Amino acid sequence: MTRNESNCSACEAVLIEREIIDALHTYCLAVDSCDEGGFLALWADGATLDFGDRYTGAPIGFFASVRTNRMFIEAMSHYVANIRIQVADDKTSATSTCGVSAIVVPKPATGRQPRVIRGTYHDHWVYERGRWAIRHRRFEKILEIALGHQ
Numbered sequence: 001m002t003r004n005e006s007n008c009s010a011c012e013a014v015l016i017e018r019e020i021i022d023a024l025h026t027y028c029l030a031v032d033s034c035d036e037g038g039f040l041a042l043w044a045d046g047a048t049l050d051f052g053d054r055y056t057g058a059p060i061g062f063f064a065s066v067r068t069n070r071m072f073i074e075a076m077s078h079y080v081a082n083i084r085i086q087v088a089d090d091k092t093s094a095t096s097t098c099g100v101s102a103i104v105v106p107k108p109a110t111g112r113q114p115r116v117i118r119g120t121y122h123d124h125w126v127y128e129r130g131r132w133a134i135r136h137r138r139f140e141k142i143l144e145i146a147l148g149h150q
Contacts, residue, residue, distance in 0.1 A: 017085045019132045020096055020125055028078035028100075034070050039063050044126050044133035051139045072112075075105040080121070094125040094132070100139075113146040 023042055030038035043059040050056050055065055070076075083098040098121050106112040119141040126135045 012091060013087045016087050016091065016094060016127075016132065020085050020094060021083055023132055023134070024080045024083060024096070024098060024121075028080060031066055031078055032076050034067060036063055036067070039066075042134055044128055044135040047133070047135055047137075049137045049139075052141065054139075072107055072110050073104060074107045076102060078102045092127050093135075096123045096125065097121065098123075113148055115144055115146050117144045118142045 026038060027042055029035070030042070040059055040063065047059050048057065049059060049062050051062070055062050078100060079102075080098045080100050083096060085094055085096045087094045100119055100121050102117045103114065104117065105114040119139055122138040122140065123134050124136045125132050127133075
């Protein structure tokens with residue numbers, strides 16, 4: 001491999017990583033705004049999610065639970081950090097891990113306290129239909145803390 005070929009390969013990997021990072025941020029925005037179209041556009045054909053006891057299955061079923069839960073939520077804010085991405089040598093798949101935090105503020109009528117949920121997303125990505133999409137996501141919850149009423 002020549003130096004130019006090596007540089008091109010490295011540049012391509014950086015562009016792939018940028019696309020995946022953008023998709024991770026789009027996921028957060030789609031969940032927070034309850035944007036079903038934006039959410040579903042992030043997933044590969046036949047994709048699955050594993051959120052442990054909360055949900056295991058297809059993205060459309062997960063989003064249905066998000067939409068149902070939103071009836072009881074005043075505000076929600078997700079963000080990701082510490083993103084690590086490994087692109088396969090053939091540039092057709094990748095894996096990523098990232099820390100995720102969500103602040104969830106229930107509607108006052110629920111009597112529930114606001115809470116912070118912290119965990120890690122473990123994702124497998126594939127390049128299909130001209131974009132990077134999540135083939136499988138596993139969420140590993142680290143903690144959930146009630147914040148109390150203000």
